[in-house]
Amino acid sequence: MLMFCTMYSLDKTDTKLLQALSDDPRSTFVALADTLGLSRNTVQARMKRLEDSGAFLGFDRRINPAALGYPLTAFIEVHVQQKRLAQIVLDLALIPEIVQAHGMSGQTDLLVRVVCTDAADLFRIDGTILACDGVERTETSLAMGEVIPYRLTPLLDRRG
Amino acid sequence: MLMFCTMYSLDKTDTKLLQALSDDPRSTFVALADTLGLSRNTVQARMKRLEDSGAFLGFDRRINPAALGYPLTAFIEVHVQQKRLAQIVLDLALIPEIVQAHGMSGQTDLLVRVVCTDAADLFRIDGTILACDGVERTETSLAMGEVIPYRLTPLLDRRG
DNA sequence: AAAATAGTGAGCAGAGTGCCCTATTCAGAC
DNA sequence: GTCTGAATAGGGCACTCTGCTCACTATTTT
Numbered sequence: 244m245l246m247f248c249t250m251y252s253l254d255k256t257d258t259k260l261l262q263a264l265s266d267d268p269r270s271t272f273v274a275l276a277d278t279l280g281l282s283r284n285t286v287q288a289r290m291k292r293l294e295d296s297g298a299f300l301g302f303d304r305r306i307n308p309a310a311l312g313y314p315l316t317a318f319i320e321v322h323v324q325q326k327r328l329a330q331i332v333l334d335l336a337l338i339p340e341i342v343q344a345h346g347m348s349g350q351t352d353l354l355v356r357v358v359c360t361d362a363a364d365l366f367r368i369d370g371t372i373l374a375c376d377g378v379e380r381t382e383t384s385l386a387m388g389e390v391i392p393y394r395l396t397p398l399l400d401r402r403g
Numbered sequence: 404m405l406m407f408c409t410m411y412s413l414d415k416t417d418t419k420l421l422q423a424l425s426d427d428p429r430s431t432f433v434a435l436a437d438t439l440g441l442s443r444n445t446v447q448a449r450m451k452r453l454e455d456s457g458a459f460l461g462f463d464r465r466i467n468p469a470a471l472g473y474p475l476t477a478f479i480e481v482h483v484q485q486k487r488l489a490q491i492v493l494d495l496a497l498i499p500e501i502v503q504a505h506g507m508s509g510q511t512d513l514l515v516r517v518v519c520t521d522a523a524d525l526f527r528i529d530g531t532i533l534a535c536d537g538v539e540r541t542e543t544s545l546a547m548g549e550v551i552p553y554r555l556t557p558l559l560d561r562r563g
Numbered sequence: 564a565a566a567a568t569a570g571t572g573a574g575c576a577g578a579g580t581g582c583c584c585t586a587t588t589c590a591g592a593c
Numbered sequence: 594g595t596c597t598g599a600a601t602a603g604g605g606c607a608c609t610c611t612g613c614t615c616a617c618t619a620t621t622t623t
Contacts, residue, residue, distance in 0.1 A: 253470055256600095261466055268462035271579060282602045287581080289600095297467060302428035303555040304464035306421055307457060310413055311558060316505070318514060332550045339557030345476070345546040354478060354544070355551075358558070386505040390492045390513070395463040397499030398471060398518070431610060442571050447612080 253298065256281070258402045260289055261298075265396055268305075308342065313358035316386040317365050319372060321353040327377030328352065334375040340368045351382075413458065416441070418562045420449060421458075425556055428465075468502065473518035476546040477525050479532060481513040487537030488512065494535040500528045511542075 253261075256279070263275050270278075276286040293299065308316070323331050328346070335341055335355065343356040355372065359365040362385075369383050413421075416439070423430065423438050432450065436443040453459065468476070483491050488506070495501055495515065503516040515532065519525040522545075529543050 252472065258471075265462045265466075268459075273579060283580090284603080285601055293470075296470065298470035299428075300465050300467050301553065302425045302465065304553050305460050305462065306425075306555050307460050308555065308558075310453075310456065310458035311418075311555070311562075312412065313558065318505070318507070336551050339561055341551060342555060342558075343549065343553040344551035345478070346548045346550045347478070347544045348547055349542075349544040351544060353550070354546070356553075382509075384507045384509040384511060384514070386514070387508055388506045389503065390506045391496050391501060391504035391515075393461065393464050393503040393516075395466050395468065395471070395502060398468075398473065398502075401499055402471075433610060443611090444572080445570055448569085 253293075253402075255402060257289060257293060257298075258399050260286070260293070262396070262399050265399070308358040313340070313360055315359045315361065315365060316389075317357045317359065318384050318386065319355040319357055319369060320351040320382040320384075321355055321372060321378060322350075322380040322382075323352045324377040324379060325352060331375055331377045335372065338368065338371055340364075341372075413453075413562075415562060417449060417453060417458075418559050420446070420453070422556070422559050422563065425559070468518040473500070473520060475519045475521065475525060476549075477517045477519065478544050478546065479515040479517055479529060480511040480542040480544075481515055481532060481538060482510075482540040482542075483512045484537040484539060485512060491535055491537045495532065498528065498531055500524075501532075 259279055260275060263270060263278050267274075272283055272286050272290065275281075275290075276283040279286065308314075321331075321335075331353075332344065332346075335344060335353075340357050340359055341355055342358055345354045346352065347354050357365065357368055359368055365383065365385065369381055372378060372381055419439055420435065423435050427434075430438075432443050432446050435441075435450075436446040439446065468474075481491075481495075491513075492504065492506075495504060495513075500517050500519055501515055502518050505514045506512070507514050517525065517528055519528055525543065525545065529541055532538060532541055
């Protein structure tokens with residue numbers, strides 16, 4: 244397996260490992276080895292490599308915000324004075340309801356994902372964002388539903 | 404613990420559990436019980452309740468698309484003939500590079516999250532979306548970076 | 564007062580983990 | 594052809610963790 248780039252490139256066996264984990268995130272190394280027809284040593288070695296190579300993101304992503312009392316998700320497009328972008332990101336990071344933000348190409352500078360308890364809460368959060376120095380305009384869109392829930396399995400299947 | 408609504412409402416102990424899990428997603432029940440100062444039985448019971456109540460989302464969300472060979476993320480706003488929305492969602496679900504889609508309020512009908520290998524790949528995927536019956540227009544924005552990586556800890560901390 | 568709920572502590576058989584070592588296979592380098 | 598490194602398999606061992614049960618104690622609800 245080659246390593247020319249910094250990031251380790253996953254092969255088919257890794258893919259199958261991830262598929263098996265998607266089926267059952269709690270499955271043990273023994274069970275994984277069994278379903279994949281590999282030895283336990285191999286599975287453990289590969290899992291360690293996957294972890295070390297940054298193939299896994301934070302556990303936060305598996306927590307359902309609705310269970311925490313934030314049933315609403317909204318996307319807020321934020322237009323800013325671009326030279327202040329770095330500072331604005333730091334300011335936004337202080338708002339706990341902002342669960343994610345992407346710097347974007349195109350008309351919008353930032354796409355911010357927000358969770359909130361209700362519409363009034365969203366209104367308040369939007370105000371907080373607008374109050375940040377350098378933020379010029381926001382456009383809020385409420386997510387009515389996750390019509391395609393986050394998934395990577397179709398991509399995994401294609402490499403299987 | 405009260406249960407007025409269908410969804411189980413998390414209390415402070417649950418929150419601390421989730422925090423501990425965020426710190427170390429692989430920590431065992433024994434370790435969790437130790438750090439929280441609870442008995443192992445209690446931790447196991449609470450974890451089971453959390454799982455049953457749907458507090459955890461799919462494992463997919465923890466897989467880094469970049470590790471799979473999809474370093475680029477884009478958000479595509481899709482405008483559709485609204486009466487065909489349901490069918491369009493089914494069609495979009497067949498496109499593996501679409502990792503998530505939200506039905507939106509506001510000008511945009513759908514906000515689609517896409518991962519791709521490069522700009523040409525994104526162009527191709529956008530074409531595939533446009534080719535779906537009932538899709539009228541798309542607006543693609545490439546994510547230059549996740550300036551605030553997905554996080555729920557600030558919200559967890561606030562309930563701690 | 565009785566009942567439900569959450570927690571504790573103890574115990575136990577079985578399963579899983581982390582770690583070690585060795586052997587084999589295989590592809591690429593020399 | 595030979596060498597080397599990587600991936601894998603298989604064995605083994607001490608230790609930990611799990612799943613489960615049961616009995617007991619608080620606390621809260623009814």
